[in-house]
Amino acid sequence: MIDDDTHVFYRNPFTHYPVVARGEGPYLFDEDGKRYLDACGGAIVSALGHSVPEIIDAMKRQLESVEFAHTSQFTNAAQEELAALLAERAPGGLNHVYFVSGGSEAVESAMKLARGYWVQMGRPDKWMVIGREQSYHGNTLGALAAGGNRWRRAIYEPMLFKAPRVAPCYCYRCPFDKAPATCRIECAEDLERAILEAGPENVAAFIAEPIVGATAGALVPHDNYFRRVREICDKYDVLLIADEVMTGLGRCGSWFAIRQFGVVPDMICMAKGLAAGYVPVGATLVHDRIVDTFHNRRHIFQHGHTYMGHPLAAAAGAAVVKYIDQHKLVERSRKMGEELMTQIRKALGDHPHVGDIRGRGLFVGIEFVADRDTKAPFEPEAAFHRELREIAFENGLIIYPMGGTIDGRRGDHVLIAPPFIITKAQIGRLVALLVKSVDAAVAKMHPKVDV
Ligand SMILES: Cc1ncc(COP(=O)(O)O)c(C=O)c1O
Numbered sequence: 001m002i003d004d005d006t007h008v009f010y011r012n013p014f015t016h017y018p019v020v021a022r023g024e025g026p027y028l029f030d031e032d033g034k035r036y037l038d039a040c041g042g043a044i045v046s047a048l049g050h051s052v053p054e055i056i057d058a059m060k061r062q063l064e065s066v067e068f069a070h071t072s073q074f075t076n077a078a079q080e081e082l083a084a085l086l087a088e089r090a091p092g093g094l095n096h097v098y099f100v101s102g103g104s105e106a107v108e109s110a111m112k113l114a115r116g117y118w119v120q121m122g123r124p125d126k127w128m129v130i131g132r133e134q135s136y137h138g139n140t141l142g143a144l145a146a147g148g149n150r151w152r153r154a155i156y157e158p159m160l161f162k163a164p165r166v167a168p169c170y171c172y173r174c175p176f177d178k179a180p181a182t183c184r185i186e187c188a189e190d191l192e193r194a195i196l197e198a199g200p201e202n203v204a205a206f207i208a209e210p211i212v213g214a215t216a217g218a219l220v221p222h223d224n225y226f227r228r229v230r231e232i233c234d235k236y237d238v239l240l241i242a243d244e245v246m247t248g249l250g251r252c253g254s255w256f257a258i259r260q261f262g263v264v265p266d267m268i269c270m271a272k273g274l275a276a277g278y279v280p281v282g283a284t285l286v287h288d289r290i291v292d293t294f295h296n297r298r299h300i301f302q303h304g305h306t307y308m309g310h311p312l313a314a315a316a317g318a319a320v321v322k323y324i325d326q327h328k329l330v331e332r333s334r335k336m337g338e339e340l341m342t343q344i345r346k347a348l349g350d351h352p353h354v355g356d357i358r359g360r361g362l363f364v365g366i367e368f369v370a371d372r373d374t375k376a377p378f379e380p381e382a383a384f385h386r387e388l389r390e391i392a393f394e395n396g397l398i399i400y401p402m403g404g405t406i407d408g409r410r411g412d413h414v415l416i417a418p419p420f421i422i423t424k425a426q427i428g429r430l431v432a433l434l435v436k437s438v439d440a441a442v443a444k445m446h447p448k449v450d451v
Contacts, residue, residue, distance in 0.1 A: 227263055244269060354438075395437050
């Protein structure tokens, strides 16, 4: 099925990709006029829906004044404005923003900044970054090294730096076999074990998604998980990096998801929803403590990319933040998220192949199982998630499914993350198409159990 007429090196040359022609609100249309309900913003990107005139106008205005000026020579009004808007909304103390062009770059910047900070502090042995199993922080080598997405890492293992990993906060399949009544947040305590094993003198940072996205399907941590993590980080002089590339900017019903867990991290990585798909952009929000350390010693952060602080990207980002404010979309994400959760639970809560439904705001994950009682997953070879994605797409519904939910190999989930402007009626349509697609995908499975 490889198309010889193209010069594009596709993500997957064995897939047929329709040509997208236009977008409107929560819909995308291909060149044949087929309409798709975009229930995941591509990859949790299009937070405002498609073709919002206010964002496009702001971008045009920027292009009419200046399209590019290198950040080693100039600052620009757009990046100054966006940095101020983000600092105003970020948890206390995260008042400086390092702009980049995507999520992986934001993570790389945060990890290198953590290293730089400890060097400035006279602790040059501190370099290690601890991550979690079943996490994802990006595909560049550093971000891949810190992440716990096994199938994405597999062939690159020899190229990745050593990054210890701790247990995920995965209550549906607790790695410590605990139930809510017996839980002592062992998964948070696991961080202390990893720090002690690596030697606290060697550990620069711990990185975690406040709510795990792509790898495990909207895993919401225990309420006290991040408080305990913060305590452990403070005890051993380890910086806490919150990777909010998926969860940031209103997606989970607050500007930043980490705020819901009562802690202030040392850095926050953002991208995706920051310019809502209108242009690539990423950002690392940095605590004053770290910035001051560099400033007071008159040192610069030795890093940088050509396109950082790009005026067009920053203008789009600033327009997105203002649009979210004007239309009260953070509150709407929370409210419509409750509606989405209610409708999904009603439609799929008793489904024999739905094991768990979880998430916050308009960020909902559904984990599928072959057997609800034993929680046994479908056989990995059956690739239920892929089947589901293809059937849903055929049905005009775009969702974000993934396999390897449990351990990088077994398990299937889907992320549902529609734009904040979605209506109740559109949620109804989304859920109806989802149920139809799940049933059709299940019908194609031989529910043989893999345990
Ligand atoms: C939590 C998280 N961090 C980082 C990334 C990497 O972002 P990008 O694909 O923009 O490099 C992703 C992408 O899915 C992500 O979900």
